[in-house]
Amino acid sequence: MAFDFDLFVIGGGSGGVRAARLAAGEAGAKVGLAEEYRLGGTCVIRGCVPKKLMVFASGYPRLVEDAQAYGWEAQIGSFDWNTFKPKLHAELDRLEGLYGNTLNNAGVEVFDARATLEDAHTVRLGDGRTFTAKHILVAVGGWPYVPEFDVADEILTSNEIFHLEKLPKNILIVGGGFIACEFACILNGMGVEVTQYYRGEQILRGFDGEARGHVAELMREGGVNLHVGTDVLEMKKVDGGLWVKSADGKEGVYEKVMYATGRRPNTANLGLDKAGVKTGRNGEIIVDEYSQTSVPSIYAVGDVTDRINLTPVAIREGAAFVETVFHGRPTKPDHELVASAVFTQPELGCVGLTEEQAREQEPIEVYATSFRPMQSLFAGRPDRVMMKLIVSQETRKVLGVHIVSEGAGELIQMAAIAVKMGATKEDFDRTVAVHPTMSEELVTMKAPVRSA
Template sequence: MAKYDYDLFVIGAGSGGVRAARLAAMSGAKVAVAEEHRVGGTCVIRGCVPKKFMVYASEFAHHFKTAKGYGWTIEGASFDWPAFIAEKDKEIARLSGIYVRNLQNAGAELVHGKARLVDAHTVEVDGKGRVTADKILIATGGRPWMPKDVVGIEHAISSNEAFQLPALPKRVVIAGGGYIAVEFAGIFNGLGVETTLVHRGPNILRGFDDDVRAHVAEEMEKRGVKVRLGSQITEIAKGEGGLTVCCTDRHSLEADVVLFALGREPYVEGLGLETAGVKLSDTGAVIVDDHSRTNVDNIWAVGDVTDRINLTPVAIREGAAFAQTEFYGNPTTFDHDTVASAVFSQPPIGSVGLSEADARHKYGKVDIYLTRFRPMKYAFMHGDERCLMKLVVDAATDRVVGCHIVGPDGPEMIQMAAIAIKMGSTKAQWDATCAVHPTLAEELVTLREKYVPPGLGQAA
């Protein structure tokens, strides 16, 4: 008789957990996956997928303005929020169903209910009782973090609730300066909502290249988003006319919805990790090694719950590496270096590699190639919208170590740039690549003049 009920028990049916479970089950292992909500996890159900649909919906207002410049007459256009939400929900249900079928077709068992560890080999699932497993994988992801010191915080929503608002508000105040806050600011603004972004820092998008941060903030304001920096929300009061938001800069704002997007935290609450002896970081993340193994030999963790790089494709690759290592005899790790990312702000961002500041800290002398220009698509709009492209080059080796794009299709272009940077290509090799004309992307291989940041002079 088998020593355990399962060879692998996965807690969490998000992208990372599902990929690991499928691959393990296809090897012939007996696998179960527990999910307390809907299969698909944050990305599919309440994250990047529905948010991208919202971005698409909100971009049409800008497209209509562009169309007028090209001779189109746009009259009577209107947006139906309930109709959009209904279609969005249908698609999310379809995608969730695909995840379920893929698990079942691979031979994995799906268990609905919250799971918690009783010990290193025993899992208890609400309504299902206890089972044992040789190996356990934690893939519970993250959840929005909400502050406890804001008076009236119960009147605010997180990004989770933003996907199911019963009606489109007329006024929204968004707290935060990270990518989630910035993306939702673009979404609501594009849908005609009076949008204010309140952020405590000196600029939005901490961690991104400084030129990118400043450029995006400027372009957002051009499109109508009110960006208020150096301020925090201290109180939310509910009245007959809506919500009154008080800030540390002594200004107050009126809103119908207040959305807090101040970051996410690993979802470890109620998992019983301490019972099994699994160590957590100071931020509550599960500590793992390069093979995603915890300090407990038979327990692993992948995805946002480990707080390494919180991106869906990373969770998928971590889950696949785990399965290859443990069920196929093929020791595999995922290289977390030089991972491209996109922010579906308006305008959008594509970024891979080091920022200028990080590159200077790492390499000392770097060469910067930067351009700002009006996209050809907007030539007939008679506006001042600009896109930005920037290459960061290690001066000693001529290797391109960073690429940053803000503008139409930036997230699409960055995928190809990421391949070149991951391969260690040099600026000379980029320059030797013939441009595709007329495109925005051609600027990446035609940048010749080095940019000297103000104040650095010849020391750059």
């Protein structure tokens, strides 16, 4: 059977674009790609990139306070969203253009349309056109989840937060994951009065318990009105915003309410049932180690598979798919020891096992330290850095590294290389410290604080 394309990719985010570019540009395949919104996907258009730019913007008040403490005659006024917002979106436009150029240069035919599955080898575009493909790759990402409320249309998610006409005077953020915590810190830094509700006992579920507590304490010290163990019971529109009643009986009116209570695979009405593709309980596409679905000609990568929902992971999965299918070199994407960072203020960076996970696996030693770093100590800020190593008693390998500090995202990238290589605690100890730096503490913790 002759196909219109060797590969058709549904979704123009990081994973889909990488797979399309490599299949067309390096493997010489005829590739089509459909994206219903904007090239770049969640990360570039409504995720990592605009969020990190907002993180930068929100940090300047602290820098000016530090400058004053160091002897500079420095002042800062109020944050002007109307100055920042157009520059933010101009940068997103620039990046989207780069994605388009990359695909065009590789010879990928791009369709600005929604695509759905018709069968194992056929996709249908929103305008009614159909195309056949030997292989289909689904890379449509995830979508924010919001519980049902009568005022659901008034609730913001991480999709809409970048498009606000103006910053609110106050906001309620519901959720305790990295998106909720990051935006609580961002908006707090921009001068918004932030209240955050999380129904669990501590924010950042899945991260190291000690690190979670450290971040929560510093968020509160920084001005975020953080409440755990509570949730929204009722919500209605009133003059001035949304009236909210919480599970612990508190009532308040917030100009804006943002929900960051998780994301779900964006698989609704995609035609998966029609094509015979199996999904899980949350709509995630079930794939094997090579990202192949229950239908041999259909693969899926990225957040739509709900494995590790991080942009660099989706990119690796897309590249492994091309190696497997178009180069004949079966390649499993490596999901072991993936580092990550939460861009709160301060940041949390981690790689490997948490203390809780490691304890269940084997006997461990825990090396930890907490201190006030030189720069903020001199400036009179109460910030405290936390660094923690989880070490196997038997093999002496470093099983996990957890850092809470300014720049933790940058630090953990370097630590991740050592952990990925299988470094032992003694390898860390043999490494000469760079002084004076915060990171030298990673190689100067000699005695464990506890064993388990």
